[in-house]
Amino acid sequence: MALNIPKCLELVNIDKGMTSPAAKVPYYPLVVDRGKGATVIDVDGNHYIDLLSSAGAVNTGHCHPRIVDAIKKQTENLILYTPVYMYHEPLIQLSQKLFDITPGEYRKRVFYGLCGSDANDGTIKMARTATKRKKIISFYRAYHGSTYGALSLSAVSLPMHRGLGPLLPEIHHIPYPDVYRTPYSGMDEDDVTKYCVERINELFKTCVPAEEVAAIFFEPIQGDAGLIVPPKSYVKALRQICDTYNILFVSEEVQQGFGRTGKWFGIENFDVVPDVVVMGKAIASGMPLGAVVAKAELMEQWEAPAHLFTAAGNPVCCAAACATVDVIRDEKLRENATAIGAYALARLKEMQNRFEFIGDVRGIGLSIGVDLVKDRETKERNTEAAAKICYQAWQKGLLLSFFSGSVLRIQPPLVISKDQMESALSKIEEAFEDYESGIIPDSVLETVKGW
């Protein structure tokens, strides 16, 4: 039976005539009205288990009472007095909390922004000023955001770039170590590490002098590329390269931070300490905030007004972020991400044995990708399967999406219970069966586009 969504459809129709298409990746007409924990409810009263967490921004779950309380209290006291000119306590408290949870036993400093994109832009500026070098290295298939600096770092999707140049100069892209779609067939993890390290060395030998490189922007799991988990050996080698040439190792944690992988930050899964940590999304449980924590000596090289925004680090977002850190710690959400994530990964791997179109299941904690293919040999991406399965899951009460053309994105709020995850996995399995039996009509492809 199809979902009953008259009000959703009506509202989506109105929105279609107003919102710029550049700002919407279409999945299905879900108009969210309310959310609680790992559940969202649409304007027609339908309930869904949320496997997307608002693009990984709501790790503490929707409307967590402690976050709501912190926001309410702060809103009654002070909404904004710009930290550019004056001081406020929630920001000072938050800075201390971020220093406590970010990796690295060195003296730290922080700057704030409004989102992940501008945090990346600020990091480019800071890295260039601190090192007095201009070149930046980033990875193919990375998404770092929509502002010009973040866009220049990104290399994941042509529509994101088309017609928008010139971008920031001196940004070079290298391959991310993908052990599923390997550069050549038959490569194992070590081969992939070796190959990708060689690509950096080749760059340094041919067209990019290592001593002119300020920073390498590295996601500890490459998110929008389809949740690619790198080999530990590669991450360690990258740290080594940065040490050898005095290049800053930037851990871009906008998507993997704040407990998502079972650690505060994704990079901790690889026993590597970065010089800079870039944060956004889940930092304030859905309130707009970005932050960059780095070695103090790097942050001490530039002066105002090199990087500041009127409302960045505003008291309400900082209060929400302080409560977010407390909730993740007190409610053991990292532990829950590890336990539920391991369970989901195992169940999805079982499904891989059953369904030929599942090419790969990978992830750490509650950051899991299910890569759908047309053929297990060629690994050609199966966008049609991904779109149909997401549509069908939505019909069954599951908020499921995909990215990178073929990868189902399993990133629920970290408060998700075992029962909720079990129910979500059953719905996914049913959607897989429906896809396999061919009952999901092609017409749904008009609705679900994804990216």
Ligand SMILES: Cc1ncc(COP(=O)(O)O)c(C=O)c1O
């Ligand atoms: C890894 C990564 N970096 C940066 C961003 C941009 O963050 P925002 O949309 O908050 O600007 C995203 C958003 O999807 C992301 O996944």
